[in-house]
Structures are given as C-alpha cells and as structure tokens.
Amino acid sequence: MATIEDVAKLAGLSRTTVSRVINDQPYVTEEKKKRIIHAMKDLGYVPNSSARRLRSQRTETIAVLLPRVTNPFFGHLIESLEKEASKSGYQVIVCQTHDKKQKEIDYLQLLKTKQVDGIVMASLTNDWEDVEPYLTSGPIVLCNEYMPINGVSMIHIDHRQAAYESTVHLIHQGCKHLAYASGGHKTYLASERKAGFLVALAEYDLPFEMGMEIDWALDVSDGQKVFQFLKENHPHVDGIFTGSDEVAAGIIYAASQSNWTIPNDLAVIGFDNQMLSLLMVPAVTTVEQPIEEMAAKTVEVLVRKMSDKRSCQNSCFIYPYQLIIRDSTKRHSVSSSAQL
Incomplete structure (x- = not known):
C-alpha cells in the first residue's frame, strides 16, 4: 500500500509539501500540486480522510x-x-x-x-x-x-397561506361542511396550517363543526380510518383538507370502497405533491413545495x-x-x- 512518503519520493518533493496539498493548505505552486496529484494517481494513494478531519477538527x-x-x-x-x-x-x-x-x-x-x-x-x-x-x-x-x-x-x-388557499378552493367548489385532518403535532407549522384553514372558514361565514377535526392522521392507513370516522359520525361532510397526500390517498381509497363519489360526495385536498397524488384515481389536488x-x-x-x-x-x-x-x-x- 502506498504511503505519503512514496508520493513525496515519486513527485520529487518533501513530505511536508505533499501534506499541504492533501490538506488543501496554501503556499504550494500549481506546478507542484500537479506533480503530487499525478504521483498519487500513479501510486493509487488515497489520503486518510479520518485523520485529515481529526487534524482540522471537522467531521x-x-x-x-x-x-x-x-x-x-x-x-x-x-x-x-x-x-x-x-x-x-x-x-x-x-x-x-x-x-x-x-x-x-x-x-x-x-x-x-x-x-x-x-x-x-x-x-x-x-x-x-x-x-x-x-x-x-x-x-x-x-x-x-x-x-x-x-x-x-x-x-x-x-403554510398558513397554503392552507387558506386550499380551503378557499374547497369552498369555491361548493363545500360547506369541511373537515380538517392533521398529525396532531403541536408545532408552529401545524398551528399555521390550521390558522389558515380557520381564517378561510370565517371569511365565508362557515362554522368549524365540533368533531370535524382529526389530529392523528399520518399515513394511508390513517386516511382510511379518517374516512370511516367521518362516514359514521359526520356523514354530511363534503370537503376535507388533509395536509398530507398519504392521508388523502387513504381517504379516497376508503371512500371508493363505500361507493362515495370523489369529489361530488367528498372533495379531498392533500399536501406535498407526492407521486402518489398523481397515481390515485381520481388524482389528488395538492400543494407543491x-x-x-x-x-x-x-x-x-x-x-x-x-x-x-x-x-x-x-x-x-x-x-x-x-x-x-x-x-x-x-x-x-x-x-x-x-x-x-
């Protein structure tokens, strides 16, 4: 296995000069750099990156x-x-x-x-x-x-404006009983999305009905559960902002199994424009980041x-x-x- 000394010998330079080039330090001419790089390639020499990082105190x-x-x-x-x-x-x-x-x-x-x-x-x-x-x-x-x-x-x-615009779109499609699905994590981002949703409802004088917020939905499986929950407890729901393409896909799939028509019975919006949103039937309205x-x-x-x-x-x-x-x-x- 080639060593730094072998590189120095082949390049006809000192070990210190070779070390400077390896560690990208100044005060080495371009001509010497080329000789060292050429010698390293000829010998198949690979610098010890761990040691180099240790010396520079960077990982x-x-x-x-x-x-x-x-x-x-x-x-x-x-x-x-x-x-x-x-x-x-x-x-x-x-x-x-x-x-x-x-x-x-x-x-x-x-x-x-x-x-x-x-x-x-x-x-x-x-x-x-x-x-x-x-x-x-x-x-x-x-x-x-x-x-x-x-x-x-x-x-x-x-995210507040994105949720607001999405909700307004649902309202413009004739939706009057809107549900809201999220993962339930109390982050600022999550609060901003919900705020945008609520601002849109208030702007169009629509109530946020009790029980129409689901705060445990993360994936496709949860989306299916969301639909079953709404079907059994709020069958009048006609639109939902999910904040997730996975959850939206689960809702759409479960709705189709219950002979609900998407979007006429239930309009669904996802988030993130994942490939899944395009492959669903019908394809999912979504927000792309x-x-x-x-x-x-x-x-x-x-x-x-x-x-x-x-x-x-x-x-x-x-x-x-x-x-x-x-x-x-x-x-x-x-x-x-x-x-x-």
Missing part, C-alpha cells in the same frame, strides 16, 4: 433531523439535501426522531459532542428553548419547520455558517408554493356562478 458531516424517512416528502428532501451537501464535500446522516422529544435531544447532542459540523431540522418536536442552547455548539438551520424566533435561519413556504430549491438554500446557508459563524446573518427564506388542482376537488356540477 465534514451534516445531520438531518426528521420524523420518519418513510414519508415521501422527507425522503425527497433528504435526497435533495444529500446531493447539495456532497457538492460542498459534506456527507449527510439521517436521524429519525419519530416525533419523540428525547430522541430529538439525543440527536442534537451530536453537535455538542462534535460528531457533526451542523444540523438541519426538518421538524421540531421540543420547545425552542430546549433546542436553542445547542446553537453554542454549532450551526442549526430549520428547513420546512419554522417559528417566530430570532437567532436561527429558516427555509420554508407560507419547491423541495430542491429549499434544500439548496438550506445547504448553502449551513455551509456558510459552518465555515465562518461570524460572517453569516440569520435569515428567513420563504419560498413560493403551488396549489395544483386535480380531479379530487373538481366538482363539474358546480358552475362559477354558484361559487360562494
């Missing part, structure tokens, strides 16, 4: 905290973050919290123990005052999740902070979303003149 690793990777939104986000991070020489580790406060704190300890250089939080389970102290150990950036605080950079869409753009900005901000904490101001980047209207809400019997 070249980013941790991404999220609830569950099986959610296609987070899977897409992880893929996008990893691609962007690799461009800057960083690797990504995925930390699933399963919405458990202690697991989230345990992963934040990776920053305190210098096992990662920075953290992306795509979800937030603890109160911010329990997370904030970890900022003294390294940079943290919020992506997707957000809250009205200072001292941290956030990248997200306007610009995941690639958000991931690119997240990595850009985090890398800047990891390189020089003093040079990077904390900022909030709000990206545009798109309400994609498909057949799960298109009530062909509702004319524009009949809209509220």
Whole structure:
C-alpha cells in the first residue's frame, strides 16, 4: 500500500509539501500540486480522510433531523439535501426522531459532542428553548419547520397561506361542511396550517363543526380510518383538507370502497405533491413545495455558517408554493356562478 512518503519520493518533493496539498493548505505552486496529484494517481494513494478531519477538527458531516424517512416528502428532501451537501464535500446522516422529544435531544447532542459540523431540522418536536442552547455548539438551520424566533435561519413556504388557499378552493367548489385532518403535532407549522384553514372558514361565514377535526392522521392507513370516522359520525361532510397526500390517498381509497363519489360526495385536498397524488384515481389536488430549491438554500446557508459563524446573518427564506388542482376537488356540477 502506498504511503505519503512514496508520493513525496515519486513527485520529487518533501513530505511536508505533499501534506499541504492533501490538506488543501496554501503556499504550494500549481506546478507542484500537479506533480503530487499525478504521483498519487500513479501510486493509487488515497489520503486518510479520518485523520485529515481529526487534524482540522471537522467531521465534514451534516445531520438531518426528521420524523420518519418513510414519508415521501422527507425522503425527497433528504435526497435533495444529500446531493447539495456532497457538492460542498459534506456527507449527510439521517436521524429519525419519530416525533419523540428525547430522541430529538439525543440527536442534537451530536453537535455538542462534535460528531457533526451542523444540523438541519426538518421538524421540531421540543420547545425552542430546549433546542436553542445547542446553537453554542454549532450551526442549526430549520428547513420546512419554522417559528417566530430570532437567532436561527429558516427555509420554508407560507403554510398558513397554503392552507387558506386550499380551503378557499374547497369552498369555491361548493363545500360547506369541511373537515380538517392533521398529525396532531403541536408545532408552529401545524398551528399555521390550521390558522389558515380557520381564517378561510370565517371569511365565508362557515362554522368549524365540533368533531370535524382529526389530529392523528399520518399515513394511508390513517386516511382510511379518517374516512370511516367521518362516514359514521359526520356523514354530511363534503370537503376535507388533509395536509398530507398519504392521508388523502387513504381517504379516497376508503371512500371508493363505500361507493362515495370523489369529489361530488367528498372533495379531498392533500399536501406535498407526492407521486402518489398523481397515481390515485381520481388524482389528488395538492400543494407543491419547491423541495430542491429549499434544500439548496438550506445547504448553502449551513455551509456558510459552518465555515465562518461570524460572517453569516440569520435569515428567513420563504419560498413560493403551488396549489395544483386535480380531479379530487373538481366538482363539474358546480358552475362559477354558484361559487360562494
């Protein structure tokens, strides 16, 4: 196995010069760099990255905290973050919290123990005052999740406005008895979505009927249970904002098994524009987030902070979303003149 001494000998340079090139240090001419790189290729020499990271006191690793990777939104986000991070020489580790406060704190300890250089939080389970102290150990950036605080950079869409626009769309389709389904996690993002939903109802003088909020729906299976619950307890429901394409798909499937017509009996809106939303029959009306753009900005901000904490101001980047209207809400019997 080739050593750094072998590289130095073949290049006709000192071991110190070779070490400078390997560790990307200054004061080495381009001509010498080329000789060293050529010698490394000829010998098949691979630098010890662990030792290099130890010397620089950097891990070249980013941790991404999220609830569950099986959610296609987070899977897409992880893929996008990893691609962007690799461009800057960083690797990504995925930390699933399963919405458990202690697991989230345990992963934040990776920053305190210098096992990662920075953290992306795509979800937030603890109160911010329990997370904030970890900022003294390294940079943290919020992506997707957000809250009205200072001292941290956030990248997200306007979830309140997205929920409001989605709900108004249901109302314009003639829906008057609207249900609201969420995962029940008491985060700022979740509260913003619900606020947007309620603002739309109030604007059109529609009540939020007791029992029409479901706060335990996370996936397709839960979506099926949501439909059964509404069918048995609120059969007059005619529209639902789910905040999840998976839940929307489950509702649509269960409704079809009960001979309910989507959207005329029940109009359904999802969230995130997952592939599942397009494959369902009928296809699901949904809100699309610009995941690639958000991931690119997240990595850009985090890398800047990891390189020089003093040079990077904390900022909030709000990206545009798109309400994609498909057949799960298109009530062909509702004319524009009949809209509220």
